Amino acid sequence: MNHFADRLAAAVKAAGNAVCVGLDPRWEKLPEPLRSSGRTSTAAIADAYVSFCHGVIDVVASVVPIVKVQAAFFEELGPSGMASMADVILYAEACGLLVIVDGKRNDIGSTAEAYARGYLGREGSLWHADALTVSPYLGDDSLAPFVQVASERGAGIFVLVKTSNPGGKFLQDLVCDGEAIYRRVAAHVEQLAAAHVGECGYGAVGAVVGATYPEQLLELRQAMPHTWFLVPGYGSQGGTAADVVGALDANGQGAIVNNSRGLIFAHERPEYRQKFGPARWQEAVEAATRRMIDELNSAIPE
Numbered sequence: 001m002n003h004f005a006d007r008l009a010a011a012v013k014a015a016g017n018a019v020c021v022g023l024d025p026r027w028e029k030l031p032e033p034l035r036s037s038g039r040t041s042t043a044a045i046a047d048a049y050v051s052f053c054h055g056v057i058d059v060v061a062s063v064v065p066i067v068k069v070q071a072a073f074f075e076e077l078g079p080s081g082m083a084s085m086a087d088v089i090l091y092a093e094a095c096g097l098l099v100i101v102d103g104k105r106n107d108i109g110s111t112a113e114a115y116a117r118g119y120l121g122r123e124g125s126l127w128h129a130d131a132l133t134v135s136p137y138l139g140d141d142s143l144a145p146f147v148q149v150a151s152e153r154g155a156g157i158f159v160l161v162k163t164s165n166p167g168g169k170f171l172q173d174l175v176c177d178g179e180a181i182y183r184r185v186a187a188h189v190e191q192l193a194a195a196h197v198g199e200c201g202y203g204a205v206g207a208v209v210g211a212t213y214p215e216q217l218l219e220l221r222q223a224m225p226h227t228w229f230l231v232p233g234y235g236s237q238g239g240t241a242a243d244v245v246g247a248l249d250a251n252g253q254g255a256i257v258n259n260s261r262g263l264i265f266a267h268e269r270p271e272y273r274q275k276f277g278p279a280r281w282q283e284a285v286e287a288a289t290r291r292m293i294d295e296l297n298s299a300i301p302e
Contacts, residue, residue, distance in 0.1 A: 005267065009202065013253070017296060018255055019063075019064045019257060019293050020063070020257060020258040021060050022067070022258050022259060024264065025073050027040075028236065029265050042080050046084040049073070053091070053092075055285075058095075059289070063290065064293070065098060066099070066130075069089060069098040069099060069102065070102045074088075086127065090128060100129065100133065100158065104160065105136050106134050106140050106143075108218070112142050112144075112145040113149070116149035117134075120153055120155040121152075121153025121155040122155075124153050125153070131155060131156035131206070136189070140188055143157075143188075147196065147204070151196050155202070157206065158206040161207040162182045162207075162217070164210025168234075171264065176208075186224055187223070190224040193226040194226040200258065206227055207228075207229075208230045210237075210239070211231050211244045212237055212243075217229075217243070221246055221247050230255075231244050231257045232258045235259040236260070238257075241298070259292055262288060263285055265286035269288070
C-alpha cells in the first residue's frame with residue numbers, strides 16, 4: 001500500500017482543503033430525530049451512533065479528505081459500541097475517506113506491538129485505521145512498534161506533542177535541561193518523520209499540535225519540516241483559521257485541521273439552528289463544513 005503521507009497529501013489536494021471532520025457522537029447531543037424512539041439501551045444508542053456517523057459521512061465525503069473517529073465515545077458503550085465504531089470506520093473508507101482513530105494508545109514492548117498491529121493499516125489490521133493517535137510519554141522505545149507497523153502497512157501515527165487542552169502545559173511546557181518537554185518530543189518526532197518520508201516530503205509519523213497555541217504551532221512548524229500535523233482545537237475550543245494557517249505550507253499541505261462539535265452538531269449553533277433545526281441536521285453539517293473550508297482556504301496567503 002502507498003505511503004500514508006503521500007495518500008494524505010493526494011487526498012488533501014483532491015479535496016482542495018485540509019479539513020478533518022471529527023466523529024464524536026454523544027447521545028444527549030444527537031439530533032432529535034435520532035433519539036425519538038425513546039430507546040436508551042446501549043445497543044440502541046450504538047445503533048443511533050452508526051446512523052448519525054453515516055449521516056455525517058454522507059454529506060462530507062465529497063468535500064473533505066479525512067475523518068477522525070474518537071474511540072472513547074464508542075468504547076463507553078462496551079461491545080455494541082465497539083462494533084459500531086468498526087462499522088463507521090469501514091463506511092468512511094468505503095466512501096473514499098481516510099480515517100484516523102483517535103485512541104491515544106501506547107504501552108511498552110509486546111503490548112505496544114499489539115496495539116499497532118490491531119489498529120494500523122487497511123491491510124493487516126481488523127480496525128482498518130489509516131492512522132492512530134499515540135502518546136509518547138512511555139518513552140522513545142514505546143513509539144518504535146507503531147512506527148514499524150505503520151511503515152510496513154502504509155499507515156501513519158500522530159504523536160501527542162502540544163495538545164489543545166489548557167492543562168497540557170502541566171507537563172508539556174515543563175523545562176528540563178533547558179528545553180521544554182514538548183520541544184524534546186517534537187525533535188524526536190521530526191527525526192522519525194524524516195526517517196520515514198514519502199514522495200510528498202512528509203513522513204508517516206505526524207504530530208498532534210493544538211490550534212489553541214498558535215505561537216507554538218508556528219514554532220513547531222518551522223522546527224518540524226517533515227512532520228504532518230493533526231491540529232485539534234478549531235471552532236468550539238476557540239481556534240480560528242488565522243491561528244492554524246501557520247501549520248500549512250505554501251501549497252496548503254502539511255497539516256489537517258480537525259473540527260468535531262462545531263461541525264457534527266452544527267444544528268445547535270445559533271447561525272444554523274433557525275435555518276435548519278434538528279430535522280435538517282445533515283444540511284447544517286454540510287453548511288458548517290463548507291464554511292470551515294472557505295475560512296481555512298481564505299486564510300492561506302496567495
